[in-house]
Amino acid sequence: MSLQDKYREVTNLAEELQIADLQVREHGNVLYIDGTAKSALDKDKLWNAYNKIDPDFRSADMVLNIDVAEGVSREYTVEVGDSLSKIGKAYGVSWQDIYEANKDIITNPDLIQPGWKLKIPTV
The missing domain is CATH 3.10.350.10 (LysM domain)
Known part of the structure; x- marks a missing residue:
């Protein structure tokens, strides 16, 4: 299973939340998701989705770099x-x-x- 498949729920949610400047890329066995959320609540939703897939973030195979727009x-x-x-x-x-x-x-x-x-x- 590729990392993009593993974290499909997170990337789909990012698209659904309309994360601005969304970039999803895989490099060196790590999936990077970058962008800007409209609110801290949306950013928290992404972290919660990530935590469901990888409890306590132990796999260390994804970097979620989401900023929050001036809200x-x-x-x-x-x-x-x-x-x-x-x-x-x-x-x-x-x-x-x-x-x-x-x-x-x-x-x-x-x-x-x-x-x-x-x-x-x-x-």
């Missing part, structure tokens, strides 16, 4: 009655992406407070 272009101040879903819908992003971008202040995505300044990730 914050706006800031939003939470108002009474807001939810992450409502804010996400207004900006065209998922509530999960907003949550991931603001884990430093949000401990529970169902409980946000008026006055909080949230980073809104780019789409």
Whole structure:
């Protein structure tokens, strides 16, 4: 089995996530996957897919070199009655992406407070 076959799930996911400047190449019995993810969440999804195939990354036969694009272009101040879903819908992003971008202040995505300044990730 070739390395590209072994890690097909990771490369397919990278394409599905629309990793920018995606490059997949094999050199010296190592598969290199390079590119830029739209968000840290997408990058984590790739690492999780890799870990499913090679638990604890012991094979050392793949290098996942994924950068994250500058992901914050706006800031939003939470108002009474807001939810992450409502804010996400207004900006065209998922509530999960907003949550991931603001884990430093949000401990529970169902409980946000008026006055909080949230980073809104780019789409």
